[in-house]
Amino acid sequence: MFNLISLKNGLENVSGFYFGGLNAGFKTNGDNDLGFIRSDEPVQVCAIFTSNKFKAAPIRHFLRYGNDFKTNFILLNSKNANAMTGKEGINDIDDIFKELSKKLNLINPIMSSTGVIGYRLKKDKIIEAANKFDFNSRNSDATVRAIMTTDSFKKEIAFRVELEDGKSFNIACICKGAGMINPAFATMLCFILTDADIPKSDMDELLKASVEESFNAVSVDGDTSTNDTLMLLSSQKSGVYDKTAFKFALETITKTMALNLVKDGEGSTKVVAFEVNGALSNEQAMKAAKALSNSLLVKTAIFGEDPNWGRIASTIGASGIECDDEKLSIYYDDVLVFDKDHPELDEISEEKAHKVMTKDSYKIRCEIGLGEGKFTAYGCDLGHTYVKINADYRS
Amino acid sequence: MFNLISLKNGLENVSGFYFGGLNAGFKTNGDNDLGFIRSDEPVQVCAIFTSNKFKAAPIRHFLRYGNDFKTNFILLNSKNANAMTGKEGINDIDDIFKELSKKLNLINPIMSSTGVIGYRLKKDKIIEAANKFDFNSRNSDATVRAIMTTDSFKKEIAFRVELEDGKSFNIACICKGAGMINPAFATMLCFILTDADIPKSDMDELLKASVEESFNAVSVDGDTSTNDTLMLLSSQKSGVYDKTAFKFALETITKTMALNLVKDGEGSTKVVAFEVNGALSNEQAMKAAKALSNSLLVKTAIFGEDPNWGRIASTIGASGIECDDEKLSIYYDDVLVFDKDHPELDEISEEKAHKVMTKDSYKIRCEIGLGEGKFTAYGCDLGHTYVKINADYRS
Numbered sequence: 001m002f003n004l005i006s007l008k009n010g011l012e013n014v015s016g017f018y019f020g021g022l023n024a025g026f027k028t029n030g031d032n033d034l035g036f037i038r039s040d041e042p043v044q045v046c047a048i049f050t051s052n053k054f055k056a057a058p059i060r061h062f063l064r065y066g067n068d069f070k071t072n073f074i075l076l077n078s079k080n081a082n083a084m085t086g087k088e089g090i091n092d093i094d095d096i097f098k099e100l101s102k103k104l105n106l107i108n109p110i111m112s113s114t115g116v117i118g119y120r121l122k123k124d125k126i127i128e129a130a131n132k133f134d135f136n137s138r139n140s141d142a143t144v145r146a147i148m149t150t151d152s153f154k155k156e157i158a159f160r161v162e163l164e165d166g167k168s169f170n171i172a173c174i175c176k177g178a179g180m181i182n183p184a185f186a187t188m189l190c191f192i193l194t195d196a197d198i199p200k201s202d203m204d205e206l207l208k209a210s211v212e213e214s215f216n217a218v219s220v221d222g223d224t225s226t227n228d229t230l231m232l233l234s235s236q237k238s239g240v241y242d243k244t245a246f247k248f249a250l251e252t253i254t255k256t257m258a259l260n261l262v263k264d265g266e267g268s269t270k271v272v273a274f275e276v277n278g279a280l281s282n283e284q285a286m287k288a289a290k291a292l293s294n295s296l297l298v299k300t301a302i303f304g305e306d307p308n309w310g311r312i313a314s315t316i317g318a319s320g321i322e323c324d325d326e327k328l329s330i331y332y333d334d335v336l337v338f339d340k341d342h343p344e345l346d347e348i349s350e351e352k353a354h355k356v357m358t359k360d361s362y363k364i365r366c367e368i369g370l371g372e373g374k375f376t377a378y379g380c381d382l383g384h385t386y387v388k389i390n391a392d393y394r395s
Numbered sequence: 396m397f398n399l400i401s402l403k404n405g406l407e408n409v410s411g412f413y414f415g416g417l418n419a420g421f422k423t424n425g426d427n428d429l430g431f432i433r434s435d436e437p438v439q440v441c442a443i444f445t446s447n448k449f450k451a452a453p454i455r456h457f458l459r460y461g462n463d464f465k466t467n468f469i470l471l472n473s474k475n476a477n478a479m480t481g482k483e484g485i486n487d488i489d490d491i492f493k494e495l496s497k498k499l500n501l502i503n504p505i506m507s508s509t510g511v512i513g514y515r516l517k518k519d520k521i522i523e524a525a526n527k528f529d530f531n532s533r534n535s536d537a538t539v540r541a542i543m544t545t546d547s548f549k550k551e552i553a554f555r556v557e558l559e560d561g562k563s564f565n566i567a568c569i570c571k572g573a574g575m576i577n578p579a580f581a582t583m584l585c586f587i588l589t590d591a592d593i594p595k596s597d598m599d600e601l602l603k604a605s606v607e608e609s610f611n612a613v614s615v616d617g618d619t620s621t622n623d624t625l626m627l628l629s630s631q632k633s634g635v636y637d638k639t640a641f642k643f644a645l646e647t648i649t650k651t652m653a654l655n656l657v658k659d660g661e662g663s664t665k666v667v668a669f670e671v672n673g674a675l676s677n678e679q680a681m682k683a684a685k686a687l688s689n690s691l692l693v694k695t696a697i698f699g700e701d702p703n704w705g706r707i708a709s710t711i712g713a714s715g716i717e718c719d720d721e722k723l724s725i726y727y728d729d730v731l732v733f734d735k736d737h738p739e740l741d742e743i744s745e746e747k748a749h750k751v752m753t754k755d756s757y758k759i760r761c762e763i764g765l766g767e768g769k770f771t772a773y774g775c776d777l778g779h780t781y782v783k784i785n786a787d788y789r790s
């Protein structure tokens with residue numbers, strides 16, 4: 001048994017780390033665009049990156065360290081992804097850290113970037129600004145704002161995990177999302193800090209597992225970025241650890257953040273859970289659920305609050321999974337909109353289904369009726385604001 | 396050698412067929428919603444249907460006839476797809492043809508439908524209206540209008556194919572598209588009539604081949620409908636045939652129609668050719684080209700006329716094909732926007748690339764630099780009109 005206690009603020013709750021952010025002149029509105037996370041001693045780090053073949057320079061820089069290393073510094077920036085910048089992009093990171101190490105003892109420093117693709121970092125500007133950091137600050141808000149791009153709200157969460165013996169550890173997370181969110185791996189930067197005394201092997205195992213039903217199950221627009229990064233760092237300062245409790249806390253955090261990403265999908269107004277049950281396998285259920293969460297016609301129908309279940313059926317049929325219209329049934333929350341005995345939506349069900357769709361979040365449940373496979377994917381609607389944001393993102 | 400001569404009007408140019416259309420009361424603006432194509436004698440027919448598992452009733456009805464049959468009648472309707480209507484949906488078609496056969500000698504009659512999913516056909520209304528057809532009319536315009544839904548322009552084309560010996564045959568096509576157009580197989584109804592004396596085996600072979608670089612290469616929104624139908628019918632009345640010439644004419648027609656579908660993609664304002672060269676195989680090139688034509692971020696950047704080539708690179712990297720940013724180069728028409736020596740877009744190239752993007756149609760060319768594989772996919776932009784049309788399609 002354990003208790004998960006939701007805490008105020010964010011990274012401040014985890015001992016052993018310092019963090020902050022400031023405006024280095026890249027965001028013209030003066031908001032933070034450069035941040036850092038550092039630890040007083042080198043800490044265990046575990047990361048999952050984008051599946052995109054064109055991994056950004058900061059990711060390639062990280063991967064150079066090999067499988068097992070400790071770090072004491074992460075530099076964060078927005079407005080420039082440092083992607084498609086070749087070897088020079090990696091050298092730029094080295095140059096920045098070379099300068100910063102004159103002031104700070106850097107051990108295997110990491111950089112993490114988000115923004116526009118195809119531009120070299122403005123090194124001098126970054127170095128100059130980084131020298132102004134208060135490296136002893138503990139300001140989670142300033143840090144998370146440094147990585148926000150089109151996010152409309154701040155994504156920060158923290159828990160204390162109390163074990164039966166009264167001992168506890170802490171875990172906190174900051175995250176940025178919005179746009180380019182895809183189940184192949186949600187585009188985002190996400191940093192989870194903990195003081196749990198977790199072994200490295202558990203970090204690897206649990207972080208990987210937590211992704212499947214969180215970041216890998218959400219979709220905003222089906223695109224996958226060059227910079228996706230999920231990182232777990234542990235200072236081990238609490239001296240306390242329990243695998244079951246940590247797993248639960250980590251999954252709660254990743255799932256909450258994944259849903260926040262969908263909720264904050266560019267221009268999205270609704271979060272919909274696409275629950276697929278009764279497929280021949282979990283893989284088939286996942287295929288159908290993700291097809292639903294990615295379908296433009298489904299997304300626009302959700303935006304229009306139109307219970308046009310034909311698009312749901314059509315998307316399942318097109319997803320390539322085994323299915324049979326004599327076995328299929330479709331529900332909007334608990335309103336049956338289709339099964340073989342009710343192929344036509346009567347006015348009462350239509351009205352009920354429409355009412356479900358006016359809510360901010362609801363479930364579209366598809367019973368395939370062929371087996372035991374199940375998966376739930378999360379998606380959002382697509383409206384005019386998405387088009388507006390993305391038609392000219394760079395300006 | 397042969398000549399392809401573009402002809403006025405549409406199906407009128409092909410001997411042996413009759414066709415027409417009228418308003419049966421389904422389209423409230425009074426435009427045609429019911430049509431027919433018939434031949435005086437049973438003709439060879441060859442069809443390719445949607446890959447969607449939930450094939451609509453008219454397709455299941457067709458497939459019941461088996462592999463090799465002749466027909467003398469096709470009934471066409473819009474506003475109701477007769478999809479997800481179970482066995483009753485197929486019985487409805489039988490009932491309609493039973494009634495119509497009191498007036499006309501129907502041999503293996505076919506139905507083809509487009510419209511909303513999940514509603515039974517209004518049989519009585521259809522039968523009553525069909526009885527008002529002038530079965531000896533030859534009005535291609537009235538026929539094609541009967542299958543149009545959100546199409547903003549009429550898709551009709553006809554050629555005379557003149558062979559070296561002065562003999563000729565004719566081939567003509569009507570088509571509806573718009574929305575749900577996907578490379579897996581473009582959603583649409585498309586009927587190609589010819590009087591060429593073509594053997595059935597050539598019909599099968601050439602129709603299948605013609606689809607690869609036409610309907611299978613276009614995308615509007617990545618969705619695949621339950622009703623996609625491409626049909627080739629031959630009256631053989633000309634007594635003339637040449638395989639090479641027929642193949643060329645058929646490919647010209649399917650490619651033209653496929654581009655028309657993209658051009659008329661719901662709310663689209665631009666047609667873009669995504670040419671991928673130098674991939675490890677044609678399959679890999681196809682995968683990348685289709686990923687580009689389906690990417691929401693690429694589509695919105697095209698809409699916004701923003702030469703944000705990072706989204707092109709990112710989509711290629713995410714498509715799962717072998718690629719290397721040191722080998723990649725990207726062009727908008729002939730404007731180089733990225734290669735490893737020019738990672739940053741200078742102002743002159745940016746202005747030039749932007750100018751290309753202001754055109755109604757242009758090419759985005761990606762040189763992968765790894766092999767000989769190539770494929771060109773066609774896509775369109777995604778703007779506010781797409782959202783508007785699809786947010787409440789049924790009303």
